[in-house]
Amino acid sequence: MNPLAHDLNSAIAAVNPQVLEMLSPLGRELYFPKGILTQSAEAKQLARRYNATIGTAMENGVAMNLPSVMMHLGDVSANDALLYAPSPGMQALRDEWTKKLLIDNPDLRGVGISVPVVTTGLTHGLSVIGDLFMEAGDVLLLPDMMWENYNLIFALRRQVEIRQYNGLRDGGLDLDAFRQALTAACAERKKVVVLLNFPNNPTGYSATEAEGQALAAALTAAAAGGTNIVVLIDDAYYGLFFDERIMKQSIFTKLATAHPRLLAIKADAATKEVYVWGLQSAS
Numbered sequence: 129m130n131p132l133a134h135d136l137n138s139a140i141a142a143v144n145p146q147v148l149e150m151l152s153p154l155g156r157e158l159y160f161p162k163g164i165l166t167q168s169a170e171a172k173q174l175a176r177r178y179n180a181t182i183g184t185a186m187e188n189g190v191a192m193n194l195p196s197v198m199m200h201l202g203d204v205s206a207n208d209a210l211l212y213a214p215s216p217g218m219q220a221l222r223d224e225w226t227k228k229l230l231i232d233n234p235d236l237r238g239v240g241i242s243v244p245v246v247t248t249g250l251t252h253g254l255s256v257i258g259d260l261f262m263e264a265g266d267v268l269l270l271p272d273m274m275w276e277n278y279n280l281i282f283a284l285r286r287q288v289e290i291r292q293y294n295g296l297r298d299g300g301l302d303l304d305a306f307r308q309a310l311t312a313a314c315a316e317r318k319k320v321v322v323l324l325n326f327p328n329n330p331t332g333y334s335a336t337e338a339e340g341q342a343l344a345a346a347l348t349a350a351a352a353g354g355t356n357i358v359v360l361i362d363d364a365y366y367g368l369f370f371d372e373r374i375m376k377q378s379i380f381t382k383l384a385t386a387h388p389r390l391l392a393i394k395a396d397a398a399t400k401e402v403y404v405w406g407l408q409s410a411s
């Protein structure tokens with residue numbers, strides 16, 4: 129294992145050893161190379177004449193640019209539009225998305241959540257989460273009605289075993305079916321991954337406040353029982369709420385601090401929330 133990955137794992141274990149257990153073998157091996165980034169940061173501070181650390185062309189401190197490109201970018205500066213962004217995304221965007229999260233989900237105020245990482249759309253975000261937390265043979269619980277691309281992202285790509293339970297009954301969530309599926313998976317596995325998607329694609333169903341509490345209670349009890357629970361929350365359609373009884377905050381708010389053995393991961397995106405399907409920016 130690369131010493132940088134080793135250090136990162138030690139840092140995670142020092143805060144929460146269960147999270148280290150939840151990482152896939154690939155997730156444990158991943159690290160961020162220090163070379164080019166450290167050198168670039170040093171060059172920014174110290175280089176007097178040339179910065180030859182990264183392959184970008186500069187002219188008088190501004191990214192070299194073509195007018196035929198810039199004329200389409202409105203008031204976005206050449207440096208913002210054309211230079212490499214840091215790999216977790218531009219800090220200003222991450223900070224703005226954090227502010228938006230706290231406005232939409234006031235229960236998260238004061239809660240220790242990480243700053244969102246920018247991905248190229250939700251699909252990419254889900255795929256990165258799959259790489260980090262899922263390995264061949266892991267169990268992923270999903271309702272019978274689900275976005276079909278989960279098959280590609282998780283079952284095909286990560287070789288995860290998707291187990292489906294009955295999602296809806298009598299006009300609401302089939303909570304019994306969910307609890308049974310969770311209990312059965314926990315009885316045989318040390319780690320179980322659960323994906324929640326509200327409003328749901330394809331049914332459009334969104335959990336009520338009471339149903340959200342029941343789901344959170346079941347997941348917390350499963351974690352308290354000794355199974356590592358990774359809850360992946362796909363909030364692709366967040367905000368499309370047309371009924372007074374449904375949860376207005378993400379179910380992430382009920383899970384973020386529920387139990388040390390429960391890791392809640394929120395994946396959300398501008399894609400559908402603000403009708404920008406082609407922009408493909410998500411957190």
Ligand SMILES: Cc1ncc(COP(=O)(O)O)c(C=O)c1O
Pocket residue numbers: 248249250251252275325329362364397399400408410
């Ligand atoms: C439930 C769900 N998650 C994720 C996505 C993908 O979102 P994006 O286009 O941002 O990759 C979709 C798109 O249809 C979806 O329905």
